[in-house]
Structure formats: C-alpha cells, structure tokens
Amino acid sequence: xxxxxxxxxxxxxxxxxxxxxxxxxxxxxxxxxxxxxxxxxxxxxxxxxxxxxxxxxxxxxxxxxxxxxxxxxxxxxxxxxxxxxxxxxxxxxxxxxxxxxxxxxxxxxxxxxxxxxxxxxxxxxxxxxxxxxxxxxxxxxxxxxxxxxxxxxxxxxxxxxxxxxxxxxxxxxxxxxxxxxxxxxxxxxxxxxxxxxxxxxxxxxxxxxxxxxxxxxxxxxxxxxxxxxxxxxxxxxxxxxxxxxxxxxxxxxxxxxxxxxxxxxxxxxxxxxxxxxxxxxxxxxxxxxxxxxxxxxxxxxxxxxxxxxxxxxxxxxxxxxxxxxxxxxxxxxxxxxxxxxxxxxxxxxxxxxxxxxxxxxxxxxxxxxxxxxxxxxxxxxxxxxxxxxxxxxxxxxxxxxxxxxxxxxxxxxxxxxxxxxxxxxxxxxxxxxxxxxxxxxxxxxxxxxxxxxxxxxxxxxxxxxxxxxxxxxxxxxxxxxxxxxxxxxxxxxxxxxxxxxxxxxxxxxxxxxxxxxxxxxxxxxxxxxxxxxxxxxxxxxxxxxxxxxxxxxxxxxxxxxxxxxxxxxxxxxxxxxxxxxxxxxxxxxxxxxxxxxxxxxxxxxxxxxxxxxxxxxxxxxxxxxxxxxxxxxxxxxxxxxxxxxxxxxxxxxxxxxxxxxxxxxxxxxxxxxxxxxxxxxxxxxxxxxxxxxxxxxxxxxxx
Numbered sequence: 038x039x040x041x042x043x044x045x046x047x048x049x050x051x052x053x054x055x056x057x058x059x060x061x062x063x064x065x066x067x068x069x070x071x072x073x074x075x076x077x078x079x080x081x082x083x084x085x086x087x088x089x090x091x092x093x094x095x096x097x098x099x100x101x102x103x104x105x106x107x108x109x110x111x112x113x114x115x116x117x118x119x120x121x122x123x124x125x126x127x128x129x130x131x132x133x134x135x136x137x138x139x140x141x142x143x144x145x146x147x148x149x150x151x152x153x154x155x156x157x158x159x160x161x162x163x164x165x166x167x168x169x170x171x172x173x174x175x176x177x178x179x180x181x182x183x184x185x186x187x188x189x190x191x192x193x194x195x196x197x198x199x200x201x202x203x204x205x206x207x208x209x210x211x212x213x214x215x216x217x218x219x220x221x222x223x224x225x226x227x228x229x230x231x232x233x234x235x236x237x238x239x240x241x242x243x244x245x246x247x248x249x250x251x252x253x254x255x256x257x258x259x260x261x262x263x264x265x266x267x268x269x270x271x272x273x274x275x276x277x278x279x280x281x282x283x284x285x286x287x288x289x290x291x292x293x294x295x296x297x298x299x300x301x302x303x304x305x306x307x308x309x310x311x312x313x314x315x316x317x318x319x320x321x322x323x324x325x326x327x328x329x330x331x332x333x334x335x336x337x338x339x340x341x342x343x344x345x346x347x348x349x350x351x352x353x354x355x356x357x358x359x360x361x362x363x364x365x366x367x368x369x370x371x372x373x374x375x376x377x378x379x380x381x382x383x384x385x386x387x388x389x390x391x392x393x394x395x396x397x398x399x400x401x402x403x404x405x406x407x408x409x410x411x412x413x414x415x416x417x418x419x420x421x422x423x424x425x426x427x428x429x430x431x432x433x434x435x436x437x438x439x440x441x442x443x444x445x446x447x448x449x450x451x452x453x454x455x456x457x458x459x460x461x462x463x464x465x466x467x468x469x470x471x472x473x474x475x476x477x478x479x480x481x482x483x484x485x486x487x488x489x490x491x492x493x494x495x496x497x498x499x500x501x502x503x504x505x506x507x508x509x510x511x512x513x514x515x516x517x518x519x520x521x522x523x524x525x526x527x528x529x530x531x532x533x534x535x536x537x538x539x540x541x542x543x544x545x546x547x548x549x550x551x552x553x554x555x556x557x558x559x560x561x562x563x564x565x566x567x568x569x570x571x572x573x574x575x576x577x578x579x580x581x582x583x584x585x586x587x588x589x590x591x592x593x594x595x596x597x598x599x600x601x602x603x604x605x606x607x608x609x610x611x612x613x614x615x616x617x618x619x620x621x622x623x624x625x626x627x628x629x630x631x632x633x634x635x636x637x638x639x640x641x642x643x644x645x646x647x648x649x650x651x652x653x654x655x656x657x658x659x660x661x662x663x664x665x666x667x668x669x670x671x672x673x674x675x676x677x678x679x680x681x682x683x684x685x686x687x688x689x690x691x692x693x694x695x696x697x698x699x700x701x702x703x704x705x706x707x708x709x710x711x712x713x714x715x716x717x718x719x720x721x722x723x724x725x726x727x728x729x730x731x732x733x734x735x736x737x738x739x740x
Contacts, residue, residue, distance in 0.1 A: 043231040053226035054239040060219035061247030061293065066254055067212030069286040075205050077145040078622055081138040083282040088134060090277035096270065097137070098125035101159060132573060139575040139624055146623075219247070237304035244297025248290040255283050431576045432617035433481075438737070439618030443628070443717075444674045446617070447736035448580060449729045450482030450720035451475050452654075452681050455548035455558055462497035462504070463556030467687045467722045473566040476579065479730035482718045483567075486584040487560055487592060490553035491542040505557035508544050546591050560592075564599035571604055571626055578620055580628045580718070582645050589631060589638035601627055607641040608648065614674055647673070649718075652708065654679035659695050664708040678708055678716035680729075689723045696727020705736065 041049075073079045087093045102121045105113040113120040127133055140159050201208075223240045230236025259279045263272040326332035432439040438446065451468055459471035470478060472485075489508035497504050547557040567579060583592060596602055606625035608614060620626050630645035631638060638644075650669035656662055659682060669677075680701070682691055694700065701719070709715055715736055721729050 046229055046231040047235075050226045050230035050236050050239055053222045053229065054243040056222040057219050057226060057240060057243035058246035058250060060215040060222065061244060062250035062254065064212055064215035064219055065248070065251040065286065065289055065293065067208055067215060069283070069289070070201075070208055071205075071212060073282070073285070074201075075149075077142045080145055080282070081141040083284070084141045084278070085134045085138050086284065087278040087281035088128065088137065090274065090281065092270075092273040092277050093281075094125055094128045096274040097128050097159075099270075101128070104159070135575045136572065142622060143624060234304050238301045241297040241299070241301030241304065244300065245294045248292075248294035248297065251290040252287060255279070255287060432621050433577060433737070435738075439621065440616055441737075442616050443578075443614040443620070447716055447733045448481040448578075448718050449479055449724055449733040450484060450580075450677075450718045451480045451724040452484050452679070452720045452722050453486065453550050454480070454483040454724075455485050455563060456550050456556065460556060460558045462500045462502035465550070465555060465686050467550070467681075468725070469689070469723055470725050471566070472563045473570060475725055476567070476570045478725040479734075480724050481578060481733075482580040482582070482720065484582045484584070484720055485548050485560075485563075486550055486586070487595075488547055488549045488551075488553055488557075488586045489544055490547040490549065490557055491544055493542070505547055505549070505553040507549065507553040546587050546595050560595045561598050564595055564601055567627065568600050568604070571601075575624070575626075576621055578617060578626050578628070580630075582630045582632065582649075584632045585634070589635050589642055592631070592642065593637075593639060596629070605629060605641045608643065610643075610647075646670075649673055649675045649677045650712075651677040652679050654681070656682050658682060659691075659700060662695075662700070662704050664704070664711045666712075675717045676708075676712065676714050677718045677720060678704065679720050680704065681720070681722040687722055689726060692721065692723035693726045696721050696723065696729050698728040698732060701728060701732045705732070 073083060088097070098121055102113065102117065102124050105120065105124075106117065128137075137159070223243070226240055226243070227233055227236035230239070259276050262275050262279055266272050266275050326336055432441075433446070453467045454472050454475060456465070456467040457463060457469065457471050457474075458466045459469075459474060468475060472483060475483070490505040491508055492503045493506050495504045496502065546560045547553050548560050548563055549555065549557045567581070571577065571579060585592060596605065604624060604627045606615065606620055606623075606628050608628070615625075620628075629642050630648060631642055632645050634642070634644040646669040648669075650671055650673045651667045652664050653667045662680070664678070667679075680695065682688070682695055684691060705716060705719075719729055719733055721727075724730070
C-alpha cells in the first residue's frame with residue numbers, strides 16, 4: 038500500500054467512504070423493512086400511531102361513514118355530517134385503535150398471501166360505532182349489511198400490487214451484504230488513507246451521508262405513495278401515515294448521523310474547532326459569499342427558502358432547529374472530551390512538553406463512544422416508544438402474557454353460563470349476568486348446554502315469553518345422548534303439559550339447562566354476543582365448553598351464522614398449546630370444546646376431556662370440595678376445577694361464600710398439592726360474585 042501515491046490513496050479512501058454511505062443507507066432501510074414491514078405486530082403498532090394525524094383520522098372516519106351509509110342506516114344517511122363527526126371522535130378512542138390494529142394485522146396477512154387487494158376490513162368496528170351513535174337497535178343490521186373489506190381499497194390495492202411482498206428473502210440477503218460491506222469499507226477507507234485521521238473523518242462523514250440517503254428515501258417513497266392515490270384529501274393522510282410508520286427508521290438514521298458527526302469531530306484536527314477559529318472561519322466564508330454576485334444571489338435564495346419553510350411548516354422547521362441545536366451540543370461535548378487527551382500527560386524530565394499518556398487517550402475515546410452510544414440509544418428508544426405507545430400489543434390486558442401458553446394461565450369460568458335471570462322466563466338461574474355481561478365482568482370460560490327446542494304458543498308464567506319445549510326425540514337421535522335428570526324432567530313436563538302442539542314449529546338450537554321448558558335462549562344470539570365481545574376486545578381470549586345434546590354439525594352452523602368461524606382456534610394434538618400472542622395476532626381468540634362430540638366435528642371442535650382433566654362437580658356443601666380426579670386423563674394439557682355447590686334452587690349467598698378468596702385459596706393449594714398443577718379454569722355458579730375473577734387473575738400473574 039505504501040507504493041501507492043498519496044493522491045491515489047486519498048481517492049481510494051474517498052471511494053470506499055462513498056460505498057460506506059450507500060451500503061449504510063441500504064442496511065438501515067433493510068433492517069427497518071424486516072423488523073416492521075414484514076412483521077404484522079410491529080406494523081400494526083406503527084399504523085395505530087398514524088391515527089395521531091388528524092388527516093388520517095378524518096379519512097378513516099370518512100371510509101367508515103361510507104360503510105354505514107352503504108349498509109342502509111337511515112339515521113346516518115339523514116344526518117351524515119353529524120354522524121361523521123361522531124365517528125371521527127370514536128376513531129380517536131383506545132377501543133377503535135385496538136380494532137384498527139387487528140384490521141391491519143389481517144390485511145398484512147392477506148398481503149403476504151397475495152390476497153390483500155380488497156382493502157382494510159374495518160367492518161368489525163361498526164357495532165362499536167353503532168353504540169357510539171346510539172344506534173344499538175340497528176347494530177345487527179349494520180354489521181350484517183355493511184360491505185366487507187372496502188376501506189381504503191384503492192390504497193391497499195396499489196400496495197398489494199407492489200412486488201416487495203415477494204422479496205422478503207432477497208431483501209434479507211441484501212441487508213446482510215450491506216452490513217458487511219459497510220463495515221469492511223469503513224475499515225478499508227481508514228487503512229488505505231494516507232492520513233489515517235482524515236480517513237476516520239471520511240468514515241464519519243459517510244455515516245452522516247448514508248443516514249441522509251435513508252431519510253431521502255422516506256421522502257421519495259412518501260411522494261410517490263401520494264401520487265398513487267387519486268383522492269387529494271387522502272393524499273395527506275397517506276403521507277402522514279407513512280411518516281408515522283417510518284418514525285423509528287428516521288430515528289435510526291438520525292442516530293447514525295450523530296455518531297458520524299461525533300466520530301468526525303473527534304478525529305478532525307483540534308485547531309479547526311476552536312471557538313475563535315470557528316467564528317473567524319464563518320465570518321470569512323460569509324464575506325467571500327457576499328463579495329460574489331452569484332454568492333449574494335444564492336444567499337438571498339437560501340434565506341427565501343428558509344423563510345418559506347418557517348411560514349409553511351413551522352412545526353417541522355422548529356424540529357429541525359432543535360435537532361441542529363442538539364447536534365451542536367453533542368458535537369461540543371465530543372470536542373471537550375477529546376480535549377481531555379491533550380491535558381492529561383506524564384511530566385517530562387528534560388523540560389519538554391508533557392507526553393500524552395495512553396490512558397488519557399483511552400478516556401477520550403471511551404468518552405466519545407459513550408456520548409455517541411447514549412445519544413443514539415435515547416433517540417431510537419424515544420422514537421420507538423412514540424411509534425408503539427399509541428398501541429401496545431397486549432394479551433388479556435398485559436404485554437407479558439403474550440408469551441404464555443394457554444395452559445400457563447388461569448381463567449374464570451361460569452358453570453351453566455346461559456342460566457341467568459337476565460333472560461326472560463328463566464327458572465332456577467345459576468348466574469346473575471347474561472353471557473355478554475359475564476364476559477364484560479371478567480369471565481372468560483363459558484360452560485353452556487346446547488339442546489334442541491321448539492317454541493310453543495303458551496307463555497312462560499309471569500312473562501310474555503313463549504315457552505320453548507325441548508325436542509327430546511331429536512336429542513335421543515343424537516349418538517351417545519345423555520339420559521335426562523329425573524327431577525328436572527318432571528318439572529319440565531309439568532310446564533310443557535299445557536303447551537299446544539309444536540310439531541309444526543321450526544326446530545332450533547337453544548341454550549337450556551337440561552330442559553328448555555325451564556329457560557331457553559337461542560344459541561345463535563348468545564354466540565353473537567360472544568362475537569361482539571371479541572370484536573370490541575381484540576386482546577381477549579374466550580373459551581367455550583359445550584355440553585352438547587345436539588349434533589356437532591348443528592353447532593358448526595350456529596358458530597358460522599353468528600360470525601364466529603373466523604375467530605375459532607384449532608388445537609393440534611401432541612403439540613404445545615398456542616401462546617396468547619399467537620391467538621391474538623392471528624385473531625383466533627375463541628377456543629371451543631364439545632363434551633360429547635361426534636364424527637362430524639371439525640378439528641376446532643374437539644372432545645373436551647381429550648384436552649382437560651377435571652375435579653368432581655357434585656358437592657352438597659362447601660366442606661365437601663376436593664380435588665379428586667374425575668373426567669379426563671391425567672396429564673391432559675388443561676386442568677378444570679369445578680367449584681360450585683349443587684342446590685335446588687341455586688343459592689347465590691352460598692355461592693358467594695364458596696367464591697370467596699379464603700375458600701378458593703385453600704382449594705387451589707389442595708389441587709396443586711394433590712394434582713401437581715394450578716387450575717387453568719375455575720368454573721363456578723354466580724361467577725361474577727365473590728373473588729373468582731380476581732383469583733384467576735392473581736394465579737395468572739403469579740406464574
């Protein structure tokens with residue numbers, strides 16, 4: 038290398054520094070693409086951050102209001118301006134942001150699969166909006182009649198047609214090559230330089246230039262993305278959205294630029310950066326510019342541009358000024374730190390100037406590195422927090438639970454969840470709230486009974502509800518049908534005795550406790566309530582165990598009609614249960630089991646006691662509670678603790694005592710001691726009274 042002339046070595050060093058700038062920009066963009074654009078969770082969090090933009094919120098509100106109009110809602114059609122203002126306020130709510138993140142994750146999956154040209158499916162938000170617009174009576178028509186997947190269809194279609202979705206592996210390879218190339222060329226630029234100190238300065242400048250290229254790429258993409266949209270109002274929203282999504286990329290670019298400035302400042306000759314020299318140099322440069330006609334004209338033009346920036350984009354300009362001020366402070370700190378190396382030395386014996394000691398230089402170098410590293414970490418971390426703070430990925434209300442498997446948490450369950458006085462005409466109720474009310478109060482496992490029934494013309498005593506008569510013949514035709522309880526059968530037959538013939542009434546699937554004559558609600562309606570809960574609580578998991586006196590085929594039809602089929606998770610025998618994060622990210626947040634099951638059951642509707650082991654469930658008093666084995670094979674993934682006292686009629690006061698922390702704590706400890714595991718489900722009567730929900734949460738939070 039020494040054979041090369043200083044000029045050639047300088048040229049080679051500059052060329053390698055240019056390569057550093059180019060490869061660094063590619064590495065920065067590639068790392069962001071891999072960590073954000075191809076990651077559904079990260080992209081959804083960044084997308085929610087875009088809702089901080091007023092333009093984005095407005096466009097989302099416009100799209101949703103259009104969906105409400107197309108669904109035929111009379112109030113929205115008649116009062117669209119007022120409705121749109123209300124929708125825009127709802128778009129700024131935490132509930133909507135969670136739903137929006139879910140829609141982005143779904144669309145992202147479609148894009149990767151090559152089927153994402155239909156737009157963001159925000160139809161799940163319509164019931165939330167209907168509630169906010171006081172349109173509860175029309176919520177069902179809103180969700181069933183609204184067009185699916187039409188929001189931002191033109192934008193998503195244009196994005197879906199980009200070839201980048203097929204380039205993931207190629208981009209990963211390019212990113213790796215760019216990282217290696219930038220590091221190798223940085224070292225090479227320093228080594229080949231005739232003056233190594235100037236070589237370090239060139240690498241620092243290259244880092245600044247590479248970061249600037251990455252920043253320029255964001256501006257170019259934003260410009261072309263806006264041109265892809267025909268709607269002028271939507272263009273601003275698209276630009277704001279891209280700016281929000283790329284906030285951490287900009288932060289990384291700024292961080293690398295700052296490190297480059299610090300490195301350059303540390304390696305440059307000291308005399309260039311003395312305050313007097315800087316002032317003198319700046320004044321000389323200004324005078325040279327003013328002495329030239331073209332220089333004066335250029336200076337005037339620059340002042341005009343800066344003035345227009347301040348007037349047109351005051352906020353952006355102020356941010357640039359603050360960044361420059363911060364850069365100046367970091368630069369000054371780096372110079373002061375390097376200056377320490379000149380002041381720390383060993384006294385010379387011959388009266389010559391002190392020799393600089395190795396530890397003085399080491400302190401200077403470590404100081405510069407610490408300043409650059411600290412500033413970069415704070416910059417990137419603050420940008421990431423800003424990008425993700427609008428919507429933190431949570432599972433069951435906690436970020437930490439996303440990594441837990443389904444068999445590593447405890448859920449509160451409701452025994453005979455459909456048995457509630459909230460439903461008119463229900464006798465011998467075992468819960469206080471409706472199924473929707475139980476879910477809203479923290480119950481996450483519903484133990485329900487499905488039966489065939491037909492409505493009669495006779496009213497349930499004391500109500501205007503038609504008596505539902507159990508279709509015993511249809512149930513007996515189901516394989517492995519359960520034998521009716523004699524006492525309940527007698528009560529049901531007494532109520533049905535006065536009912537007119539119902540042979541011509543359509544048979545339906547109802548939720549009843551053994552006999553529909555004692556109380557019945559249509560299963561489709563209650564499964565629709567579950568769907569509404571899942572849609573408005575996108576980080577929650579619900580489990581349903583069906584005591585099925587009906588065929589699996591009919592349960593599947595109910596789940597499909599209720600709009601739940603897309604939310605049902607499929608468990609794989611012999612494989613670890615999914616984590617809550619996997620269920621939330623894939624929007625498969627409903628886990629269903631059948632007590633009996635049959636050959637027509639799909640994979641997502643397996644037999645419960647092939648997955649559960651449980652305790653007994655027949656107790657006459659609290660003192661009889663125990664943890665003996667009952668149904669299910671020991672070692673099954675899930676453990677169900679049945680925790681209720683069987684009384685007729687059910688006694689809510691007794692249930693409240695059984696559901697108290699003191700009783701629950703003793704029972705859980707006994708189960709842990711006897712069965713070697715913490716219950717995954719605690720099922721109880723009157724589950725919203727007492728401490729069932731709190732205890733389940735405490736057990737979950739204490740792994």
